[in-house]
Amino acid sequence: MNETVLRTEGLKAFYVLDVFGTQKVVKAVNEVNIEIRENEVYGIAGESGCGKTTLLKALVAAIEPPLRLIGGKVYYCGYGKEIDVSSLSAEEKRRLRWEYISYVPQGSMSVLNPVMKVKETYRDFIESHVSGKTREEAYEIAGRQIVELGLPRKILDTYPHQLSGGMRQRVTIALAALLRPRIIVCDEPTTALDVVVQRGVVQMLRDVQKYLENTIVLVTHDMGVQANIADRVGIMYAGKMVEEATTERIFGRPLHPYTQYLINSLPRFGDKTTRESVPGSPPSLIDLPSGCPFHPRCPYVLDICTKQMPGFVRLEPNHRVACWLVGEG
Amino acid sequence: METLLEVNHLTKVFSLGSIFSRVRIRAVDNVSFYVKPAEIFALAGESGCGKTTTARMILGFEEPTSGAIVHRGGQGGESENKKVWFTEGVQAIFQDPFGTFNPLRIVDRYFFETIGNFGLAANGKEAVKLIEEKLNAVGLSYDEFSGKYPSEFSGGQLQRISIARALLTDPTLLIADEPVSMVDASLRMSIVNLFKKLKEESGLSVLYITHDLATAYYVSDRIAIMFRGNIVEMGPVERVLMDPQHPYTRLLRESIPEADPKKRWGSRITLSDTEHEEYLRAGCKFAGRCSDATEMCKTESPKDVYFDDVLVKCHQCTRKYP
Amino acid sequence: MKVLRDLFRDYRFCFSFGVLVIILILAFLSNFSPYDPTLWNVVPKDTKPSVQYPLGTDSNGQDIFWQATYAVRNSLIISLIAASVSRVIAVLVGMVAGYTRGNTDRILMFVSDGLLVIPLFLILVMLAMMVRQHMSLVVLGLMLSAFGWAWDARVIRSVILSLREREFTQTAILSGTGTLKLVLNEYMPFAMPLVFSTLINNISWAIGLEMTLALLGLVDVNIPTLGTMLNWAIIYQSMFLGRWNWVLTPVVISVLMFIALYWLSVSISEYLDPRTRIQRVGAQ
Numbered sequence A: 001m002n003e004t005v006l007r008t009e010g011l012k013a014f015y016v017l018d019v020f021g022t023q024k025v026v027k028a029v030n031e032v033n034i035e036i037r038e039n040e041v042y043g044i045a046g047e048s049g050c051g052k053t054t055l056l057k058a059l060v061a062a063i064e065p066p067l068r069l070i071g072g073k074v075y076y077c078g079y080g081k082e083i084d085v086s087s088l089s090a091e092e093k094r095r096l097r098w099e100y101i102s103y104v105p106q107g108s109m110s111v112l113n114p115v116m117k118v119k120e121t122y123r124d125f126i127e128s129h130v131s132g133k134t135r136e137e138a139y140e141i142a143g144r145q146i147v148e149l150g151l152p153r154k155i156l157d158t159y160p161h162q163l164s165g166g167m168r169q170r171v172t173i174a175l176a177a178l179l180r181p182r183i184i185v186c187d188e189p190t191t192a193l194d195v196v197v198q199r200g201v202v203q204m205l206r207d208v209q210k211y212l213e214n215t216i217v218l219v220t221h222d223m224g225v226q227a228n229i230a231d232r233v234g235i236m237y238a239g240k241m242v243e244e245a246t247t248e249r250i251f252g253r254p255l256h257p258y259t260q261y262l263i264n265s266l267p268r269f270g271d272k273t274t275r276e277s278v279p280g281s282p283p284s285l286i287d288l289p290s291g292c293p294f295h296p297r298c299p300y301v302l303d304i305c306t307k308q309m310p311g312f313v314r315l316e317p318n319h320r321v322a323c324w325l326v327g328e329g
Numbered sequence B: 001m002e003t004l005l006e007v008n009h010l011t012k013v014f015s016l017g018s019i020f021s022r023v024r025i026r027a028v029d030n031v032s033f034y035v036k037p038a039e040i041f042a043l044a045g046e047s048g049c050g051k052t053t054t055a056r057m058i059l060g061f062e063e064p065t066s067g068a069i070v071h072r073g074g075q076g077g078e079s080e081n082k083k084v085w086f087t088e089g090v091q092a093i094f095q096d097p098f099g100t101f102n103p104l105r106i107v108d109r110y111f112f113e114t115i116g117n118f119g120l121a122a123n124g125k126e127a128v129k130l131i132e133e134k135l136n137a138v139g140l141s142y143d144e145f146s147g148k149y150p151s152e153f154s155g156g157q158l159q160r161i162s163i164a165r166a167l168l169t170d171p172t173l174l175i176a177d178e179p180v181s182m183v184d185a186s187l188r189m190s191i192v193n194l195f196k197k198l199k200e201e202s203g204l205s206v207l208y209i210t211h212d213l214a215t216a217y218y219v220s221d222r223i224a225i226m227f228r229g230n231i232v233e234m235g236p237v238e239r240v241l242m243d244p245q246h247p248y249t250r251l252l253r254e255s256i257p258e259a260d261p262k263k264r265w266g267s268r269i270t271l272s273d274t275e276h277e278e279y280l281r282a283g284c285k286f287a288g289r290c291s292d293a294t295e296m297c298k299t300e301s302p303k304d305v306y307f308d309d310v311l312v313k314c315h316q317c318t319r320k321y322p
Numbered sequence C: 001m002k003v004l005r006d007l008f009r010d011y012r013f014c015f016s017f018g019v020l021v022i023i024l025i026l027a028f029l030s031n032f033s034p035y036d037p038t039l040w041n042v043v044p045k046d047t048k049p050s051v052q053y054p055l056g057t058d059s060n061g062q063d064i065f066w067q068a069t070y071a072v073r074n075s076l077i078i079s080l081i082a083a084s085v086s087r088v089i090a091v092l093v094g095m096v097a098g099y100t101r102g103n104t105d106r107i108l109m110f111v112s113d114g115l116l117v118i119p120l121f122l123i124l125v126m127l128a129m130m131v132r133q134h135m136s137l138v139v140l141g142l143m144l145s146a147f148g149w150a151w152d153a154r155v156i157r158s159v160i161l162s163l164r165e166r167e168f169t170q171t172a173i174l175s176g177t178g179t180l181k182l183v184l185n186e187y188m189p190f191a192m193p194l195v196f197s198t199l200i201n202n203i204s205w206a207i208g209l210e211m212t213l214a215l216l217g218l219v220d221v222n223i224p225t226l227g228t229m230l231n232w233a234i235i236y237q238s239m240f241l242g243r244w245n246w247v248l249t250p251v252v253i254s255v256l257m258f259i260a261l262y263w264l265s266v267s268i269s270e271y272l273d274p275r276t277r278i279q280r281v282g283a284q
Helices: A052-059 A090-099 A118-129 A135-148 A153-157 A165-177 A195-212 A223-229 A247-252 A257-264 B051-059 B108-118 B124-137 B155-167 B185-202 B213-219 B237-242 B247-255 B276-280 B295-299 B315-320 C002-008 C011-032 C064-100 C102-117 C120-130 C137-145 C150-164 C167-174 C179-215 C226-235 C244-272 C274-282
Strands: A004-019 A022-032 A035-037 A041-045 A067-078 A081-084 A101-104 A183-187 A215-219 A232-237 A240-246 A313-316 A319-321 B005-017 B022-035 B040-044 B066-071 B090-093 B173-177 B205-210 B222-227 B230-236 B304-307 B310-313
Touching: A004 A052, A004 A215, A022 A052, A022 A067, A022 A240, A035 A215, A041 A052, A041 A195, A041 A223, A052 A067, A052 A183, A052 A215, A090 A101, A090 A118, A101 A165, A118 A135, A118 A153, A118 A165, A135 A153, A135 A165, A165 A183, A165 A195, A183 A195, A195 A215, A195 A223, A195 B247, A215 A223, A223 A247, A223 B185, A232 A247, A232 A257, A240 A247, A240 A257, A247 A257, B005 B051, B022 B040, B022 B051, B022 B230, B040 B051, B040 B185, B040 B213, B051 B090, B051 B173, B051 B205, B090 B155, B090 C167, B108 B124, B108 B155, B108 C167, B124 B155, B155 B173, B155 B185, B155 C167, B173 B185, B185 B205, B185 B213, B205 B213, B213 B237, B222 B237, B222 B247, B230 B237, B230 B247, B237 B247, B295 B315, C002 C011, C002 C244, C011 C064, C011 C244, C064 C102, C064 C137, C064 C150, C064 C179, C064 C226, C064 C244, C102 C150, C120 C137, C120 C179, C137 C179, C150 C179, C167 C179, C179 C226, C179 C244, C226 C244
Parallel strands: A041 A215, A041 A232, A101 A183, A183 A215, B040 B205, B040 B222, B090 B173, B173 B205
Antiparallel strands: A004 A022, A004 A035, A004 A067, A067 A081, A232 A240, A240 A319, A313 A319, B005 B022, B005 B066, B222 B230, B230 B310, B304 B310
């Protein structure tokens, strides 16, 4: 088993909103414990509104009002040490960003400055993190990296709007990987893209991971993409992690009823029999059901499910489930 | 053969650019297909292939440069007049469920307006009954629906509400423009199963426009694959997607990520950088990316070739698959 | 009402509400004035404020307080006429131009832009000199309204243009809704905050313009308005003679009104902004 590179403990991050006098609390991340290891692709899957994006924001220490860290900790680990992220100063966080952990946000076209050519954006990045490079040296570094990752060199001299969506996405990933961070976090990198372009982007992510031998945390609701690239997958539901296992086990032997629905609802080629998606709707994070948040939609609901949230049961070193149906019995 | 909708040699040319450099893009290039009653026909392709422009022309939101759209059925008999669409039973649903309804208006107003404008009910009580009937058909209840604004529903629910509104006029043809792309992958089944159910129970036909081939395979009877304005392959979905002939269809089929870690992509691909060039290509528009392309492919536009009930637009396929 | 309760959270709205209530009361009180405002020498001239004459009297022999009530009433009438008529024109022009586009749009915008570039003040001065004899409140109001719509018409037009491209326009068309109903039902809720805030701004603008014209003597100075009061006070050198009660009355009233109107428009348009409204809708 590889070394841990990022760890959370009882992480709780809520949005506290004040809408004309009434306070609403959105429990986006509601007690999450995960351990992400080096040299792996860790996928986080779940429906929209389950808290995945908020979890990512907490992991990269980008917590700003109205999002608040209510409890728990995030640790960056390495070389035998553990750093509690909340103890870092703003300057230290800034340095860690892009050098230790980079973030490719959803709709990442916004990372590229529309009025600067791509090579200028590269130079900007390099200058703010590495001192002592001239302009020409910065362009050289950019050029080398672009070519290494299989992109055409000429894109350096273009503006972002001249590139296609898929190409922009890949440039953003290349930028994120520029300073060789230990962790690259991607939020829905392929969602708005066509199938063939999506394949190209996933291919590039795999290349980057192999090349840097680092960790990629990939958030997407598209289970097909997870199957193609992830080593381990964590399933999130209503702010909690409900199952986590290697990709083979998640797809081959899902144990949590929600995961089972998720896997079985995907259409497969060669099979036109009727498939069912999860019945009902996801719960509102402001008004969560008691006990296990999935119980209103669960076909196997037990009495205890309505009263108490199940803890994690570890079946194998790489498979844990939070469900009353699994474990004792 | 009875057809509900026929599109014949439909073409749409857009002129872009300034007075000095005009570029003419054939967004839809000589497209022909038909939709039968009680069938789900998928029009599939990646973004920029012309499928949405085709849908807009069918609905009358865009004028075709040339070609004809014929709608049969309903009281008017055969008609080419676009105003007749909506009274003759053609309705549509769109991609963004939150954009489909005005965020500042209560959703049920659209229902009452539709009923009022088409004279579908005699009084308020009957109107509510009709709405309830259609809501139940899509799996929702009247109570959880009435008096709410769009922001109070989830994307999947709104899309179903959108379908319910379209069903109010008892259409024979529903045009669904990317109805599930903005819905989570795990919830797409519920929308798409609805199409299946409506087809089987009420004989509704659906023109299903999408770039998601997996759901297209699951729900449709026939499919047409579009690439840069042309239909490159068309036929029964089982044949087109399980045994694709055209190189582009094969590329698409292989690039779909399967929800099975044992079936990962083995080979690598290269992507095109800009799409403009491909539109303006003489000859076969896919020639730039096709591994089997010859000189003829680059200069001459391929003709349509038929293998039983499958149409393929390719020079190479004539030779390989007689 | 819940709406008012939400609005009162905003201190700006509270202030404006208070001031405007007072103004309206003053205007209403004009009905009970014991003196005819157009006559001279109904009371002793130039007295200081006392119990009998709350704000003192002016050099025309009029009670300043009661004169002020008329002034407020008349200024309000002029500006309300000006603002509401110009709103109607702006909305009509903006909606027609935005929805129909094409040549109608071009003609309407040509007219509108023309009105924007013409030096407004000179035209008004010219017109005022021509109709001075017949310058009643209503005439002045209508004159001002003819110039107050151009800017807002363009703003409303751009809102309509963008809304036309949204998908719910297509849904409404598919529901069989005719053009007029579509524009009224679908687009008006978006245009409303604009119309409302520009209405209030227009009222401010009209009062200011009226006062300017009055100071130049271009209106009928026998009709008491905030502008004419100020005009008389200056003619009689009340500043130099230390008669602060006379000159400050219209000044303080109009300054308070401008502030109140501005804050009213800002707080209400923030409340009505579609983005915050959508937030509130879900939070019932």
